[in-house]
Amino acid sequence: MLQYTFDEKMISIQERASQQDTTYVIEVKSEEMRARLKQVRQFFDENRDYTDVMFYSREDGTYEAIVREDMKNAFLIHAFRFQCLTSLRWA
Amino acid sequence: MTNQALFAIGIFLVTYAFIISEKLHRTIVAMCGGILMVLFGIVSQEQAIHHIDFNTLGLLIGMMILVTVTAKTGVFKYVAIRAAKLAKGKPVRILVYLSIITAVASAFLDNVTTVLLIVPVTFSIARQLELNPIPFLISEIIASNAGGTATLIGDPPNIMIGSSVPELDFMAFLVNLSPVIVIIMALTILCLVFIYRKQLHTSPELSARIMQLNERDEITDSVLLKKSLTVMALTIVGFMLHGALHLESATIALTGAFLLLLITGEHYLEEAISKVEWNTIFFFIGLFVLVSGLVETGVIAKLASQAIQLTGGDSLKTSLLILWMSAIASAFVDNIPFVATMIPMIKEMGALGITNLEPLWWSLALGACLGGNGTLIGASANVIVAGLAAKEGHHIGFVSFMKVAFPLMIMSIVVSHLYVYLRYFIW
Numbered sequence: 001m002l003q004y005t006f007d008e009k010m011i012s013i014q015e016r017a018s019q020q021d022t023t024y025v026i027e028v029k030s031e032e033m034r035a036r037l038k039q040v041r042q043f044f045d046e047n048r049d050y051t052d053v054m055f056y057s058r059e060d061g062t063y064e065a066i067v068r069e070d071m072k073n074a075f076l077i078h079a080f081r082f083q084c085l086t087s088l089r090w091a
Numbered sequence: 092m093t094n095q096a097l098f099a100i101g102i103f104l105v106t107y108a109f110i111i112s113e114k115l116h117r118t119i120v121a122m123c124g125g126i127l128m129v130l131f132g133i134v135s136q137e138q139a140i141h142h143i144d145f146n147t148l149g150l151l152i153g154m155m156i157l158v159t160v161t162a163k164t165g166v167f168k169y170v171a172i173r174a175a176k177l178a179k180g181k182p183v184r185i186l187v188y189l190s191i192i193t194a195v196a197s198a199f200l201d202n203v204t205t206v207l208l209i210v211p212v213t214f215s216i217a218r219q220l221e222l223n224p225i226p227f228l229i230s231e232i233i234a235s236n237a238g239g240t241a242t243l244i245g246d247p248p249n250i251m252i253g254s255s256v257p258e259l260d261f262m263a264f265l266v267n268l269s270p271v272i273v274i275i276m277a278l279t280i281l282c283l284v285f286i287y288r289k290q291l292h293t294s295p296e297l298s299a300r301i302m303q304l305n306e307r308d309e310i311t312d313s314v315l316l317k318k319s320l321t322v323m324a325l326t327i328v329g330f331m332l333h334g335a336l337h338l339e340s341a342t343i344a345l346t347g348a349f350l351l352l353l354i355t356g357e358h359y360l361e362e363a364i365s366k367v368e369w370n371t372i373f374f375f376i377g378l379f380v381l382v383s384g385l386v387e388t389g390v391i392a393k394l395a396s397q398a399i400q401l402t403g404g405d406s407l408k409t410s411l412l413i414l415w416m417s418a419i420a421s422a423f424v425d426n427i428p429f430v431a432t433m434i435p436m437i438k439e440m441g442a443l444g445i446t447n448l449e450p451l452w453w454s455l456a457l458g459a460c461l462g463g464n465g466t467l468i469g470a471s472a473n474v475i476v477a478g479l480a481a482k483e484g485h486h487i488g489f490v491s492f493m494k495v496a497f498p499l500m501i502m503s504i505v506v507s508h509l510y511v512y513l514r515y516f517i518w
Contacts, residue, residue: 018218020483020484021218023218049482050207050210050211050479051210051211051214051479051482051483054211054212054214054215056172056215056304056305056309057304057305057308057309058303058304058305059303059304059305060303066215066218068482068483
């Protein structure tokens, strides 16, 4: 299982797990972080797997990423790749 | 019957059997069948190329490019979320709205593309409402196949028919097929709401979650959106006028596609071209050559004359035979090879004395497109949605799908039967 940390001044992430997926409720606190998160979203929007990660934005400005269980590690790795996370390690 | 004809029938049947068995990819099988027709000298390479309908291929390629670029704007996701919010997060209304959106989109876009755009949003909406997504998915499958029946560009069988019969232009399809499709859609949605009424309940708190989604943020590129929608609208106007302009539908679709690429810049070119479903294009090429073997050896003419003997050359009986035969066949086998075989047969019936072929063409379109709703393997959109659902952990079984969809398909064919009878033989 992957554990991650993030810069709380830039972003806040909360997890909500269900049987088939995990929902990440993400609040970005700077435009720079918003741009990084958009890169993560673009990466998953453009691949050929249509249900791996689904991003939505909410009226209150927060984002929701619904991540299929088998894609959880891939999602975190790409969030780290685009610097939305500050560390990632196997627990 | 000549040896050449027997060889052609043998190659055709073996190829068809492999396509149905799905042991090998259908594109490989169709291309091998077509190549065998040439290798055995049943058709020459020149004749084979002559039988490939480049209008069908051009139309498919043009529309695939247009949709690929337009999908990048996020407009389809915007529309789905907006609909869910207009439905105030109420499941029954969402099912109705998403079915209507799917049907309308499928009338102008390829069915597979439509479900690939709408299904991911559906999963998300169902998750937010903590509902089983299967009622929504099955409704979208049925709506996509029904909606695609309404226009010349909505479903491959219609593209093939429109391409083979120049007098059946875009407006002819719209005027003749859309009224019956509206009736079929209304009845189907009513039935689906009734069938799934017990599963379509959620709490007010969960409905409120849908209302919190921000659909405006789904539009990723507003400049591209304006360009795409303008070109899409121009293309649809072009389709409506292509008969009057004496232009083939492929010319319209390819003009739209490359006009969009011209005004959006070359950075979309590579992705747009790579997302064209070349498998499907080569599948069509293989089939056209395969069927050409039957045409050139006189097999199709013989089958047509036997069909006419069966119906006594009566236009009504022949239309209804085609309608029901196409529907039942398309529920179990791919409707594209079926229609590819039926087109030359109906043309031959014209040569053999049936003067009014129009009801026969509409019966073929209705039967082949709506028949795809009968089983899970009846149309590509069904297979794609079932695959996506399985990935999400929701199994749509062959029998469970058939229990809902087959009676609805029969109902749609009964309505079509009445429509063909009343519109073309009574009024």
